[in-house]
Amino acid sequence: MPLHLHGPVLDGSGDDEPRDLWVTADGLLGHEPIAGAVRIDGWILPGLVDAHCHVGIGPDGPVELEEARAQGHTDAAAGALLVRDCGSPIDTRPLDDDPAMPEIVRAGRHIARPKRYIRGLPIDVEDPAELPRLVGEQARHNPWVKLVGDWIDRDEGDLAPLWPDDVLTAAMDAAHAHGARVTAHVFGERALPGLIGAGIDCIEHGTGLTDETIAMMAARGTALVPTLINVENFPGFADAAGEKFPAYGTHMRALYTRARRTIGDAIDAGIPVYAGTDAGGGIVHGRIVDEIAALADVGLGPARALAAASSAARRWLNRSDLEPGAPADVVVVPDDPRADLTVLRRPVAVLRRGRSLG
Incomplete structure (x- = not known):
């Protein structure tokens, strides 16, 4: 199932402005919109x-x-x-x-x-x-x-x-x-x-x-x-x-x-x-x-x-982060974890290759 992830992306870029990431049906990340994708909002982290x-x-x-x-x-x-x-x-x-x-x-x-x-x-x-x-x-x-x-x-x-x-x-x-x-x-x-x-x-x-x-x-x-x-x-x-x-x-x-x-x-x-x-x-x-x-x-x-x-x-470890085409290994949390690390214990979603583990 394709997904639409929306929110600040903590990928080391320093840009906290909300962004959009898309997860294809085969579990890869992309920047191109996908019709019918299920939206998930929150702060987005690489796995x-x-x-x-x-x-x-x-x-x-x-x-x-x-x-x-x-x-x-x-x-x-x-x-x-x-x-x-x-x-x-x-x-x-x-x-x-x-x-x-x-x-x-x-x-x-x-x-x-x-x-x-x-x-x-x-x-x-x-x-x-x-x-x-x-x-x-x-x-x-x-x-x-x-x-x-x-x-x-x-x-x-x-x-x-x-x-x-x-x-x-x-x-x-x-x-x-x-x-x-x-x-x-x-x-x-x-x-x-x-x-x-x-x-x-x-x-x-x-x-x-x-x-x-x-x-x-x-x-x-x-x-x-x-x-x-x-x-x-x-x-x-x-x-x-x-x-x-x-x-x-x-x-x-x-x-x-x-x-x-x-x-x-x-x-x-x-x-x-x-x-x-x-x-x-x-x-x-x-x-x-x-x-x-x-x-x-x-x-x-x-x-x-x-x-x-x-x-x-x-x-x-020479592994992908959140680049287009990378496996969608992603954690989404409700608030900025840099302000409160305990939000990591309450994820909105944990995705392994786009598949929810929740």
């Missing part, structure tokens, strides 16, 4: 983006394909019509034909060292020298590759880097040779200089950033997806460590205590920041609006936080 999501992971590890489908449906219904899947142990490509699923930009499986990540999720690498080869293999099939940059070392009892610096440089080169980008899970401080210096494209979480590594990221244009709503779990992670790993528990509490200031400093330094919930990694799906609000509160402000989960994030 929201969850730039750190895990479709295929549940509280107990890998899930079956139908549960992964339900996860994607939940994200899309909340307005996240594009997700960057930052590591999944199952192949979710059979879900791509489901019209209620978000578009998924994949990073394949996590790559880690044995016993240095959550059991059942990563590709375990016995010999670090094999990392460039394995990264190249993942890059041949996915636009992103996901590394585990640090994790608890049970011998050391605290967060420790997983990879030597020279291996990281070769791994980045291997991914970039295939046109893929690389990101890494990093909670602490010590893994960051090697990853950033090697040319990584993005850091996930980034709670261990320092003045030095913030400056490195800013100089290189390295992106940050801070997953602020998952950082709220750090005290629980520390409690779970108990008396067995006291150094880790103390460290996680310290990272949590300064997280808002750390991410605020990264924002002030001009590091590109995007919204990601870490859904599936300790966070339930469908919480993109919570992450937008958290980013606004930590220093981005409502307008930039909204862009970090919509137009700016789409450009970063």
